[in-house]
Amino acid sequence: MDRTALVVGVTGIAGHNIAQTLLADGWRVVGLSRAPRYEIPGVEHVYADVHDQASVEAATIGRGITHLFFSTWSRQATEAENCTVNGAMLTNTLNALARTAALRHAVLITGLKHYLGPFEAYAEAPADTPFREIQPRLPFQNFYYEQEDILFTAAAEQGFTWSVHRPHTMIGYALGNAMNMGVTLAVYGSICRARGEQFIFPGSPQQWNGITDITDARLLGRHAVWSATEPAARNQAFNTTNGDVFRWRQMWPRLAEAFGIEAAPYSGQPDPLEGRLAHADETWAALSDKYALAPYRATDLASWWHTDADLGRPVEAFADMSKSRALGFLDFQDSTRSFLDLFDTLRAQHVIPEVS
Structure with missing residues (x-):
């Protein structure tokens, strides 16, 4: 070695x-x-x-x-x-x-x-x-x-x-990370399911409609x-980046479906998570007890502010991968699968509840 x-x-x-x-x-x-x-x-x-x-x-x-x-x-x-x-x-x-x-x-x-x-x-x-x-x-x-x-x-x-x-x-498995949108949305989706609420997109019209990647x-x-x-x-x-692109208006219903909940119609303006989820720890404590989840608070797992910043941008953002391709890095990852694989891992590790 x-x-x-x-x-x-x-x-x-x-x-x-x-x-x-x-x-x-x-x-x-x-x-x-x-x-x-x-x-x-x-x-x-x-x-x-x-x-x-x-x-x-x-x-x-x-x-x-x-x-x-x-x-x-x-x-x-x-x-x-x-x-x-x-x-x-x-x-x-x-x-x-x-x-x-x-x-x-x-x-x-x-x-x-x-x-x-x-x-x-x-x-x-x-x-x-x-x-x-x-x-x-x-x-x-x-x-x-x-x-x-x-x-x-x-x-x-x-x-x-x-x-x-x-x-x-x-997007990937890590806990207590300040920049992990995937885990943040997993916690948010689980809370929406527990409360019987719709899955509300928190970001800007430009992000909802524009091209993006992860x-x-x-x-x-x-x-x-x-x-x-x-x-x-x-x-x-x-x-x-993964090598594909999408619009959040396309991705958001797919994520809602992964939690068995309904994606809310987009309001046309930002509706940040940080303000709406001030009491998330209380809901999460009840979920943890009900489903015997790993001992974390919602605020240990979710970074509301960073997800709000990412999804609230007033411009579209996506990157070109041609330079890497030309030098021989041809790897690719389907972005929907990135989220779904993460949610599966979080359920297997008892970090979020199963969807029954």
Whole structure:
């Protein structure tokens, strides 16, 4: 075994699925998180705080790390703070590995806010769709740009190669993740069923009617490992989406059907989840008792604010995958199946109730 991956944020939605792909491909995987959350069989778990370089050094020394997969972030109140904090997290990790490892390649996971702008300037002047990797950066401060520049500088100084992945909304199995729309909608659908309510789309008319796409976290895992091992992918940035497109007006009834509930007619204006589900924990506690669910609160599982932000965009958003296709990554994932597979997994793990 001459390839050892360090997956930073291994218990998150991106990190978990990257680790699964690496393990399936025969890699040795070291998974770094700040504290124990759950074990991933086959992963060597280490615990460190990426805000502290010495902590990362202590966790990685002697591990023989050859590849880095950096898939964590910390939400701050402003984009200036996002740049400072998230930039420092990556810097600390790269500086630590410069002392403890002979790094060959680093993979950075960012997202389509590269083209949309940060939350505080969200979609104010987005790039044109479909988003392509050759489009210039937007004239806004963006912590993704900060992290890219840190990565590029470290790679040039330390002699490793890099790749950057820009997924759209990620759908996949991970619990307690701030960006997991799939689990959020699973909790929402289960609550609607329990209360006998219609499944109301919370977002904007542009999202309801416009073209969009998503990223299955399993596909992200495969794409990230491909870019770390494919010579043609070195020192490249890649969009990472499923490869199909849809409109939410088409997808929403399919999701409602998965919970045995009715999709409400669209009102023509946003109806955010965060305001409507202030008492979700109370409903979820009753559901947990009735169906013997895993011991989570609704607010442990769902990120109402992030799903509202994604579905409330006043512009359409979808990415082009031609660059990856031209270099040999031909993987594809049906987006409806992404949701349905996740719901099946959540039921099997007793996170949400069965639909009887």
